[in-house]
């Protein structure tokens with residue numbers, strides 16, 4: 001039996017059991033740590049089908065049935081897997097996925113190996129980008145590598161915006177597209193496009209300092225900076241950017257102090273020939289609550305809009321998103337989906353993911369009727385959540401996810417690191433428990449009931465504007481639903 005606390009597997013050759021035993025035993029150890037953390041149903045679905053293949057030099061290779069399965073694990077269980085690997089293999093442990101890719105054309109399945117670098121300096125998850133914590137010259141750009149031009153499907157609705165974005169990416173700071181502002185309704189690809197600019201710049205010029213941040217995070221970090229007397233460092237950090245990308249600038253509305261700082265940073269960067277890229281949900285002329293002098297700066301460069309996709313573009317999006325999930329469906333289903341969802345690409349993507357999920361887990365046949373059920377479920381109001389849980393259970397799930405103690409969630413600290421998980425926990429309590437705002441607030445260290453409604457609004461708003469945040473909330477919801 002391997003001692004869980006000691007990183008003992010496959011570190012020595014003399015006394016080590018055979019390689020064959022090592023990987024099976026190590027994976028069993030991991031499973032025993034994972035099982036209590038994920039709930040029975042999720043465990044059966046996502047962990048039992050995994051086959052450990054080998055363990056060499058502290059790299060544990062596991063085989064997963066398909067690419068979708070791998071992505072699901074990475075998206076929903078990466079922290080659980082990391083924790084288990086660190087406990088079983090130690091800080092040098094690594095995980096590698098071997099993915100069976102079914103060619104679907106009669107050829108033998110082959111495997112694709114993807115390494116997941118599990119190495120951690122401590123059991124603490126990496127902190128989100130903060131302008132204060134980074135000490136090195138280059139700050140993490142905070143970009144999602146999936147948001148590239150290659151993955152961005154072109155149609156009439158976004159042709160101009162895409163072309164302009166490509167010009168900006170090719171010559172950041174050197175075109176007249178500075179600042180570059182793209183606006184559209186929600187779910188139409190703003191975040192994708194402006195991050196694609198960042199990723200493309202980094203691809204061409206690895207040393208170019210790109211910084212991406214949402215206006216909401218900018219505001220939150222500015223508030224922290226004020227509180228901790230670090231406004232100068234805050235401003236200096238952003239002034240180092242060669243390209244600064246600010247998402248959803250409409251949330252600066254009414255936040256005069258933050259706007260003021262952004263205004264100074266904007267001026268500094270622009271005067272020094274640096275590129276500024278922004279997105280918003282409306283044209284500058286319709287932005288309410290933004291200072292006139294800031295709005296006038298926005299008009300110096302180029303503003304482009306993106307429309308809802310037309311039918312041919314929707315067809316292309318559906319086809320691409322399904323094939324990215326590794327599934328093929330009939331033309332009839334593709335057309336049905338493209339006809340059903342007309343104004344939100346994010347929704348089309350969710351439907352493709354859900355279809356892939358049914359296929360990958362249940363081996364379910366992808367029929368038109370299944371597609372209709374999924375569209376009906378996703379496009380109309382979410383099913384009301386079952387209210388069978390307690391506030392303590394929800395607090396536990398959220399605290400565990402963020403490697404915090406429940407008492408941290410209930411404290412009165414206003415640090416961003418705590419405010420975000422606390423708001424999420426309050427929001428999930430509202431959804432999954434019978435408790436009133438007053439009762440929830442009381443169980444979070446005796447706060448005022450208005451804190452709960454404020455938290456719910458903040459979470460809902462952020463879910464609208466931040467895809468990765470929404471995915472995090474969905475993953476937490478799934479975790480709660482799977483609680484024993």
Ligand code: ADP
Pocket residue numbers: 151152153154158184185186187188189190191192193317345346349464465467
């Ligand atoms: P917004 O910021 O406008 O709300 P996002 O950029 O978050 O929209 O897009 C929502 C989802 O739809 C993302 O996953 C994104 O990758 C996808 N998406 C949007 N537009 C396109 C496109 N033209 N091609 C491919 N995927 C897209």
Ligand code: MG
Pocket residue numbers: 190191192247465466467
């Ligand atoms: Mg967005």
